[in-house]
Amino acid sequence: MSIFGRGSSAVQSSGAINPQTVEMAVTELEMVTDVFNRIVNTCHNKCISTRYAEPDLNKGESVCVDRCVAKFFEVNKKIGEKLQAMGAANSGGSPVGGSSFGGL
Amino acid sequence: MSIFGRGSSAVQSSGAINPQTVEMAVTELEMVTDVFNRIVNTCHNKCISTRYAEPDLNKGESVCVDRCVAKFFEVNKKIGEKLQAMGAANSGGSPVGGSSFGGL
Amino acid sequence: MSIFGRGSSAVQSSGAINPQTVEMAVTELEMVTDVFNRIVNTCHNKCISTRYAEPDLNKGESVCVDRCVAKFFEVNKKIGEKLQAMGAANSGGSPVGGSSFGGL
Amino acid sequence: MDFSKLNAAEQAHMTKYIEKKQMHDFMNLYAGLVERCFTSCCSDFTSKALSGKEETCVMNCADKFLKHTERVGARFAEHNAETMNEAASSFKQ
Amino acid sequence: MDFSKLNAAEQAHMTKYIEKKQMHDFMNLYAGLVERCFTSCCSDFTSKALSGKEETCVMNCADKFLKHTERVGARFAEHNAETMNEAASSFKQ
Amino acid sequence: MDFSKLNAAEQAHMTKYIEKKQMHDFMNLYAGLVERCFTSCCSDFTSKALSGKEETCVMNCADKFLKHTERVGARFAEHNAETMNEAASSFKQ
Numbered sequence: 001m002s003i004f005g006r007g008s009s010a011v012q013s014s015g016a017i018n019p020q021t022v023e024m025a026v027t028e029l030e031m032v033t034d035v036f037n038r039i040v041n042t043c044h045n046k047c048i049s050t051r052y053a054e055p056d057l058n059k060g061e062s063v064c065v066d067r068c069v070a071k072f073f074e075v076n077k078k079i080g081e082k083l084q085a086m087g088a089a090n091s092g093g094s095p096v097g098g099s100s101f102g103g104l
Numbered sequence: 105m106s107i108f109g110r111g112s113s114a115v116q117s118s119g120a121i122n123p124q125t126v127e128m129a130v131t132e133l134e135m136v137t138d139v140f141n142r143i144v145n146t147c148h149n150k151c152i153s154t155r156y157a158e159p160d161l162n163k164g165e166s167v168c169v170d171r172c173v174a175k176f177f178e179v180n181k182k183i184g185e186k187l188q189a190m191g192a193a194n195s196g197g198s199p200v201g202g203s204s205f206g207g208l
Numbered sequence: 209m210s211i212f213g214r215g216s217s218a219v220q221s222s223g224a225i226n227p228q229t230v231e232m233a234v235t236e237l238e239m240v241t242d243v244f245n246r247i248v249n250t251c252h253n254k255c256i257s258t259r260y261a262e263p264d265l266n267k268g269e270s271v272c273v274d275r276c277v278a279k280f281f282e283v284n285k286k287i288g289e290k291l292q293a294m295g296a297a298n299s300g301g302s303p304v305g306g307s308s309f310g311g312l
Numbered sequence: 313m314d315f316s317k318l319n320a321a322e323q324a325h326m327t328k329y330i331e332k333k334q335m336h337d338f339m340n341l342y343a344g345l346v347e348r349c350f351t352s353c354c355s356d357f358t359s360k361a362l363s364g365k366e367e368t369c370v371m372n373c374a375d376k377f378l379k380h381t382e383r384v385g386a387r388f389a390e391h392n393a394e395t396m397n398e399a400a401s402s403f404k405q
Numbered sequence: 406m407d408f409s410k411l412n413a414a415e416q417a418h419m420t421k422y423i424e425k426k427q428m429h430d431f432m433n434l435y436a437g438l439v440e441r442c443f444t445s446c447c448s449d450f451t452s453k454a455l456s457g458k459e460e461t462c463v464m465n466c467a468d469k470f471l472k473h474t475e476r477v478g479a480r481f482a483e484h485n486a487e488t489m490n491e492a493a494s495s496f497k498q
Numbered sequence: 499m500d501f502s503k504l505n506a507a508e509q510a511h512m513t514k515y516i517e518k519k520q521m522h523d524f525m526n527l528y529a530g531l532v533e534r535c536f537t538s539c540c541s542d543f544t545s546k547a548l549s550g551k552e553e554t555c556v557m558n559c560a561d562k563f564l565k566h567t568e569r570v571g572a573r574f575a576e577h578n579a580e581t582m583n584e585a586a587s588s589f590k591q
Contacts, residue, residue: 017321025315025326031432033337038440040384046450048380050352052368055375057383065380067453069387074455075443079467083435086471121507129501129512135339136578137523142347144570150357152566154538156554159561161569167357169566173573174360179350182367183374187342190378225414233408233419239525241430246533248477254543256473258445260461263468265476271543273473277480278546283536286553287560291528294564 035076043068139180147172243284251276314396341381349373407489434474442466500582527567535559 047064048057057065151168152161161169255272256265265273315326353369354362362370408419446462447455455463501512539555540548548556 015319015321017319017325021318022322022325022329025318025322026329027428027432029330029333031436033333034432034436035439036384036388038436039388040381042440042444043384044377044380045444046448048376050373052349052353052370052372052376055372055379057376057379061380062383064450065383066387067450068447069384069391070453071447071450071455071459072439072443073391075447075463076439078455078460078463079435079439079442082464082467083438119505119507121505121511125504126508126511129504129508130515131335131339133516133519135343137519138339138343139346140570140574142343143574144567146347146351147570148563148566149351150355152562154559156535156538156556156558156562159558159565161562161565165566166569169569170573171357171360172354173570173577175354175357175362175366176346176350177577178362179354179370180346182362182370183342183346183349186371186374187345223412223414225412225418229411230415230418233411233415234422235521235525237423237426239529241426242525242529243532244477244481246529247481248474250533250537251477252470252473253537254541256469258466260442260445260463260465260469263465263472265469265472269473270476273476274480275543275546276540277477277484279540279543279548279552280532280536281484282548283540283556284532286548286556287528287532287535290557290560291531 039069039072042072143173143176146176247277247280250280345374345377348377438467438470441470531560531563534563 043065046068047061049061147169150172151165153165251273254276255269257269315323318326349370352373353366356363356366408416411419442463445466446459449456449459501509504512535556538559539552542549542552
C-alpha cells in the first residue's frame, strides 16, 4: 500500500481532469448551441413577419414557430438516419458514434 | 523585507501576465472586429450598387455609407439600452458589466 | 561530444514540436477548408435547382458545377494578384508571404 | 445536456467554460439583434438620424426576436427531454 | 496540402488535429444539410408533420448536395494538383 | 481600443495576438472578396473562362469594396473616439 496516493482510478473519479471527457462535453455543448441557433434563424425566416407592427408574437406566428421547430427536428432525424445508413454502407459502421444519431 | 521578490503587486504590474486581463482584451478586440464586419456588410448591402460599373464609390454611395454607419450605431445604442433595462428588470443589475453598454 | 543530447537541430528534425510550424500547417488547412466551403456554397447557389425533383445532378448541373469551380479559381487568382500588387505598392513588399498568392 | 458523469474537477472546468460561453453568446445575441433589426427597419438614408417609425420598428423587432427565441428554446427543451426519456427507456429494455 | 516537411512529432500532432477537425466538419455538414434542405423543402406550417412531398424533397436535397460537394471536391483536388505542379516546375528553373 | 492599462508582458502578448489576427483577418478579407465579387459578377456558366465583362466587374467590385471598407473604418474610428471622449468626460464629473 502506498502512502503517496489513493490509486489512479480514485483520483480519476474525484480529482484529475480527463481532457478527453471535457473536450467531448464542450463539443456536445457547441453542437447543441449551433443547432439551436440554426433553428432560431430558420424558423424566424419562415414564421415572423418583418413588418414589426407589434412587439409580441401573434397567434399565427406562435403556432407557426411550434410547428417549424417540430418539423426541423423531423428533418434532422431523417437526414441523421440517411447519413448513418450511408456511413454504415461505406465503412461497415456508423460515421460518428452511432446510436445517438438524429436524436440530437 | 524579502530578498525573494518585489511583492506580488510590483510583479503584477511589470512582469507576470494576468490571464484574465489578457482574455478580456482579446474578447473586446474580437467584439469590436465583429461589429465592424457586420457594419461593413450591412452598409454594403444597403448602399452599394452591385452593377460595379466603376471602381470608385460615387457621391450618392459615399453619403449613404456615412449615414448608414451613423444609423447603425444609433440602433446599436437603442438595443443596448433595451437589453440593459431588461437585464436590470430581471436580475436587479445589468447583464454584463453595465455602464459601457451600447457605447461599443 | 555531449552525452546529454544529440544537438538541438537533430532533436528539432526528429523529436520536438516547433509550435510555429504546426501553427502554420493548421492555418493553411483552415484556409483551404474555408475556400472549399465557400466554393461549395457559391456554386450550389449558381448551379443547383432547389426544386429537388431528383437525387442526382443532371447533365446541365454537372457541367455548370465544373465551370463554376474553374471560374471561381480564376477570380481567386485575379483578386490575389490585385491584392499583391496593392500590397507591393503600399509597403514595397507583398502583404503576406508573396509568391504563393492566388495559387491557393 | 447531462454532465452528471463528469467528476467534480471536470464539472468545475465546465462551469467556468459555460460562464465564458454565456458572455460570448450574449454578445453574439446583441450584435445579431442590431444587425437583424437594422436590416429590416432602416432603409432610408436621406438622413442619418433614426426616424420615429424606424425606432418603433427596431424596438418591436428586438422584442419579437427575443420572444421568438424564448419560444424556440421552450420547444427545444421539450424535445430534448423527450429524446432523453426515449434513450433512457431503450436502455432499460 | 503537403506536410512532408514536418517532423514525426509534428505530423503526429497534425494527425490528431485532423481527426478532431473531421469530426467537427462532419457535424457542420450534417447541421448545414438539415438547415439547407429544411429551408428549401418546408414551407407549409399548417401541420407539424413532414408531408410525403416534403420528405422526398428533403431526401433528394441531401443526396444532391452530397453529390455536388463530391464533384466540387474532385475539381478542387485537380486544381490543387495543377497548382503544385506549376509551383514545382517554377522552382526547378 | 485602449490597452494602456496592460503591463509590458501583457502588451507583448497582445501584440503577438494582434499579428496573428491581422494575418487571419487578411485571409478572411481575401476569401470574402472573391466570394462576394464572384457572386455579383459571374452568372454565365456556358464557358469556364472569365469574360472581359466579368473581369472588369470583378476588378471594380474588389476596388469598390476596399474603398467602402476604408470609409466605414474612418467613420467607425471617429465614432469610437467620440464615445471614448464622452466616457472620459463623464468620469471627470
